[in-house]
Amino acid sequence: MNEQELINYYNKFNEDKRLNTKHAQVEFLTAMKYIKDYLKKGDKILDIGAGCGKYSITLSEMGYDVTAIELVKHNLRVIQKKSDKVKAFLGNALDLSRFDDDSFDVTLLFGPMYHLISKEDKVKALKEALRVTRGVVLISYCMNEYAIITHGFIDNNIKNSKNNVDSNYHIISNEHDLYSYVRLEDINEINDLASASRIKIISQDGPAEYLKKTINNMDDETFHILLDYHFKNCERIELLGAGRHILDIVKK
Numbered sequence: 001m002n003e004q005e006l007i008n009y010y011n012k013f014n015e016d017k018r019l020n021t022k023h024a025q026v027e028f029l030t031a032m033k034y035i036k037d038y039l040k041k042g043d044k045i046l047d048i049g050a051g052c053g054k055y056s057i058t059l060s061e062m063g064y065d066v067t068a069i070e071l072v073k074h075n076l077r078v079i080q081k082k083s084d085k086v087k088a089f090l091g092n093a094l095d096l097s098r099f100d101d102d103s104f105d106v107t108l109l110f111g112p113m114y115h116l117i118s119k120e121d122k123v124k125a126l127k128e129a130l131r132v133t134r135g136v137v138l139i140s141y142c143m144n145e146y147a148i149i150t151h152g153f154i155d156n157n158i159k160n161s162k163n164n165v166d167s168n169y170h171i172i173s174n175e176h177d178l179y180s181y182v183r184l185e186d187i188n189e190i191n192d193l194a195s196a197s198r199i200k201i202i203s204q205d206g207p208a209e210y211l212k213k214t215i216n217n218m219d220d221e222t223f224h225i226l227l228d229y230h231f232k233n234c235e236r237i238e239l240l241g242a243g244r245h246i247l248d249i250v251k252k
Contacts, residue, residue, distance in 0.1 A: 019054045022223060023215040026208035026230060027245055028054065031110070031138070033231065034202060034247060038106055038136045039064065046104040048093045048129060049111035053079035053086060060085040067104070069096070093125040102134035110140040117173050117180050119190065126194040130252050137196070139248045140204060144171055144181040146244040150209070184241050187248055196250040204245035206230045 019028045035055075039045075043064055047056040050068035052075050060066040060083055069091040070076045079088045091098070093112035109129045116122050129137045148169050152158035158165075165171055171181040184201075191198060208215060208230075215226065233239060240246060 021212075021216060022218065023208045023212045024205075026215070026227065027205040029227065030202065030204050030206075030230065030234060031055070031108075031140070031247060032058065034249065035059070035106065035108070035138060038138075038249075040105075043105035043135075044103065046099070046107040046129075046132060048096070048107065048109050048125075050079060050086075050088070050108075051075050051111055053082060053088070055108055055110070056086045056088070057083045069093070093128065094121060096128045096132050099132040101131055103132045105133070105135040107133040107135075107137045109137055113139055114142045114179055117175055117177060119186075119193075122180075122190050123193045126190060126196060126250075130194060130196060130250070133252075136199060136249055136251050139250065141182050141187060141246050141248065142179055143241050143244060143246055144169075144183045145241055146209060147171055147179075147181045184246075187246070191248070191250060195252070197252065199249045199251060200235060201240060201249070202247040203234045203236075203239045203241070203243045204247040205243045206234055206239065207243065209244040 019025065032055075041063075045056075045059055045064050045066045047053075047059075047066060047068045050056045050070045053068060056066045056068040056079060066086045068076075068079055068086050068088040070079065070088065071090070071092045073090060076088055076090055079086055089098070093109065093116070107129045109125065112125050113122060116125055126137070126139065129139075148158075148165070148171065152161060152165070152169075164173075170183065173180045187201075190196075215223065218226065
């Protein structure tokens with residue numbers, strides 16, 4: 001999908017509410033848990049593709065120096081309206097030339113990897129994130145198996161997807177698609193090409209996207225048990241790639 005098509009999509013999609021549902025909190029709370037593992041007092045954070053600022057604003061309210069880059073003007077205005085602490089700029093993940101090398105301690109590269117279609121663009125975005133970061137980069141991807149299971153089988157689209165899925169059931173995204181779906185081997189190749197060294201990799205939302213209705217109807221005590229289960233198992237190898245999102249933590 002080209003840049004203008006992506007902007008048009010997010011001008012209609014309510015990104016500001018996406019992470020507020022109970023099931024989506026699993027994704028957010030998991031990311032925050034691991035982000036905090038790599039932060040120390042006084043650190044500078046860059047949030048690339050910040051959306052409506054869920055992470056940027058939360059981290060700035062915790063006392064960190066946060067800079068946000070966002071492609072969509074509407075989303076950028078939401079950040080600016082909600083917070084006068086976050087330094088928010090219009091821009092995209094492929095060009096961070098406004099920043100010097102090693103400007104930030106921690107960089108978040110979440111939304112861009114969902115929408116950058118080509119391997120070359122993903123590598124370019126990761127290289128740029130690594131260039132401006134002296135510490136760690138946390139990257140979120142949308143996973144192939146979630147899309148096949150949900151959009152293919154549960155939504156009953158698999159019979160009509162022959163031109164978009166290869167013989168091994170890997171989704172083939174084209175330039176007009178909104179999302180790009182990857183497997184672990186794709187992520188590993190991107191890291192190799194960008195000269196990124198992995199620290200750890202996590203199933204960011206585990207079973208949450210498959211259990212939306214169940215989780216959204218849970219009482220708080222059961223939800224906290226679910227979170228405990230997820231946090232204690234989200235690094236297990238056999239669960240990586242099964243959820244909707246994966247969180248890869250890398251450094252130079």
